[in-house]
Every structure is written in C-alpha cells, then in structure tokens.
Amino acid sequence: MTTILGSCVALCLWDSKKGIGGINHFMLPTWSGEGEANPKYGNIAIERLLKMMVRLGARKDQLVAKIFGGSSLITDSLGTYSIGDRNLQLAEQMMREHGIPVVAVESGGNSGRRLIFNTHTGVVLMKKSGKQATP
Template identity: 40%
Template sequence: MPPLKRYFITNGQFLITTVAAEIYTVLGSCVSVCLWDKQKKMGGMNHYLMPGALENRSGDPDLGYSSTSMLIRSMLNRGASIENLEAKIFGGCNSWASDQTIFSVGLRNVAVADQLLNNAGIQITARHTGGYSGRKIVFNTGTGKVKMYVLSKSAAEVNEAIYKGFGY
C-alpha cells in the first residue's frame, strides 16, 4: 500500500478529504476539531486561533465560531450525516502559564468547539485540551484515528529561552 498523502494546516485553515490521508498541525492555545464520518470514511480538520463571537458573520476561518461552523457545513455538503459524525478536540493550552481569564484564550477556544458540536448534535468521542504544553496532532482520515504528541516545552519556556539567548 502506498504511503498516505500528508497535508499540513495552520491557523485559519481547514481541510476535508474523502480519501485516506493524514492531516497534521501544531497547536498551542489554538484548537483543532477533527470530524470523521465513520460510514463514508470522510474526514476534516480545522485549526483556529481565537474564539470569535457567535454573532460575528464575517466568515473569518481564524475564529472558532466561523471555522467550526464552516467545517461542519462543508462536511454535510459533501454528504456526511450528523448521525455518523464523530468529533475529536485538541489544543487550547494556556501557554502563558497565567490563570487570568483575559489570557485564557485556549480555554475559550475549547468552549467554542464544545458549544458548536453539542448544538449540532455531533458526538465528541475524544479530547485532549488545556494544560500548559502544545501538541502536534496527526489525523488519519481513513481510520478516524488521531496520533497526538505533547510538546516538551511550553511556549512560555521557549520564549524565556529565547529572551535569555539560549544560555549563550
């Protein structure tokens, strides 16, 4: 069997494929929703930076409300059905290592995904969210499985190392 095609997405992007592939990304406070239609073997993943607002109709895919709504709508337009969709949510770390709500972008991003998926009636079958470390995720659209790697250093630790000149 030939290797799967691999696609990298970054914030403000989403990808849907009806053939087996690997979609991967790296997340900090950003969130990715992986949707998989278990009957059609169709998968899609987004990556958004900020939560946005439900009433914002700009269609900006960098905002969670727009990005997740577009992902769901696009999957349904390609023939997926709500009953067969499974969702997995990843990301939303608090890389600033602060518990102040104003900096809790990651937690707010995760809340957007939860709200929209629950409102749509899509079952959330897995999640790995929050914490202080980023993640790399690899979504296999042929199987619906996601491999996740926790990054060893938080964004705050990396920024501090840069500020200190990496010890030089």
C-alpha cells in the same frame, strides 16, 4: 492532515460509515461580526467544516468529534487571559448545539501538541511538545 497547536484548538470530525474526515484549526473563539468572517475564529471555522463535510457526503447525524489543544501558553499575572479555555468551550458548545458527540478530548495544560489526523480512518495521533510555557 497535520497541525501544531498551542492555545489554538483543532476539531476533528469523522463519519465512520462514509469514511469521511475533516479537521480545522482556529485561534480565537468568536467572530465579532466586524470585518471578514475569517476561519481563524472558531464559530466560523466549525460551521465551514460542517458544511464541507456534508458537501463531501458525510451525514451530520453520523459524525463524531475529537477536540485537541487549548493550552495556556499566554497568561497575565492574574491568569485571566485564557484564550485556550475559551476556544475549548466554544468547540464543546457548538458540538452540543449540533448534536455531535465528542468522543475524545486532549486539552489544556501548558504545552503544545502536534496532531496527525488520518481522514480516511478517523485515527488521530497526538504528541505533546517537550517545551512547556512558564506562567
């Protein structure tokens, strides 16, 4: 599976014993409860990915996580609009809450990333884009 990230975050989950992997890609950290529970929100996307993985036969106690993205591509003059940081914090927090170890993180900075996740082997190839945002 392939995705391209900026301030968005991708969470890759892998069960090595079952050979089952999954990935999501979310734009915003949390759904407010208004409107549709859309997976563009991290809390929705992560729960749906976990449910799908278990449905496919993965065991939650055998999962490991890899987290990517969260670049600072949009900033205001004070640098306070850090949606990428908030997305990363949510992914890490939810992995702690679910007891899933995070075995790799490639995050932050001010350039995009391209990921290729082999869901059969758990291997993630990542390349940073040559373009960098200017603060």
